[in-house]
Amino acid sequence: MSGSKALGGARRRRTRCRRCQACMRTECGECHFCKDMKKFGGPGRMKQSCLLRQCTAPVLPHTAVCFACGEAGKEDTVESEEEKFSLSLMECTICNEIIHPSCLKMGKSEGIINDEIPNCWECPKCHKEGKTSKDQTDGLGKRRMDNGEVSRWKLTDEPPASKKKSLSVEDAPRSDGPKRKKEKELPQDSGSKKKIKGAREKHLKKQKVKPNSSDSSEANGPNSSSGGGHGSGTAAASALLSASQDQRSHQREKLERFKRMCQLLERVRDSSSSSSSSSESDSESDSDSPSPIAASEPSSPAYGGSARERNRRLAELGFSASEESEGESVAEVEVEGVEEPQRRRGDGARVRRAALEPEPEEEEEGVGDHRAAPAAPASPQPNTQTPPFTHTHSTVQMRFTSAPPPSPCMNQSVTLTLGAALIIL
DNA sequence: GTAAACGTTCAT
């Protein structure tokens, strides 16, 4: 209790943006969490938000302040996008520090912006440390690829997932049995129990950015303690941090994944089949800058560490990617060009929007709901401009851990299939 | 102050 938090400031809890569609939706009242709410006659023990209301762009608390200057974000005080970025608060997914990019004094360091989440990035410092993302090489060698086919996840895939050495140093034998439960609840219903699982979901997109390029000094730091300069100080702290981060990342990524899926589902539902646009946007071909730290992205299916982790999260979501030999129903959903539209407005734009104006994630809603297609909607080659990407096909393998989908008919209706998935979720 | 959720821990 005396040490308090000396790590990247108090890790602020993210809150819902209240602007995305999910946030504006209303409780479905059918999901697990909804049913748990007292509002719905549940015990209210879980205290989780509706699965259909998982915010797609969680924002920092209003109380968040810069770790350096102690001020809040001021992105709304400037016009230039770049300025906005500099004045906005960015939270590092690795060290959890929240700071103004402009408050950083680093010359050669680059931050990796996650344009999927409002004020999220990986501070340059963390990269300098070597924590590319969270991948710290398995110091146990217990890594094993129990994944027979991991190269199936393209829709919701992520770069080097979190991986760290599990260092336990705070293990205290507890003789007294930690009893949970403070009050008992009577069974509200027994029999009609829908199996649902899920969490928020989101994936990381990496973008390099150079906050500054003139001074190559160390970063700043209001308090020289651990703030600003962690990792390069204490090894123990580093290890501890890693461990903590690891655990945290688990749930976080898990939730993020789910969100992604929800978005996809909605998207598909709105437009059974829409334009065909691939979405490979990883390769960050630097126009003219052989970044020293630009070669760590296994764009190819050649993972070796985060396989297990990914598997776990997937399982939590209700489907797994590995073969568990059980007798589950396997549904193959073929999504045609359901991936992100990848609207690129500025090709040369370096810094994408991070937490700028009110624009959580309004997917292009131009199609509305006009299902009445003119004619011949099933043309494999509609456009003449055929980008080098022909991979408009994403096959997702979903395996329901329970409650086998009684839908024996899997027509071409993607909407139908996905709809079922949604219900199950 | 309240109610909703987040993030973490505990229990199978």
Place this chain on the structure above:
DNA sequence: ATGAACGTTTAC
């Protein structure tokens, strides 16, 4: 590994 419970934060 997965799910449930819970403390605590966050917004109002």
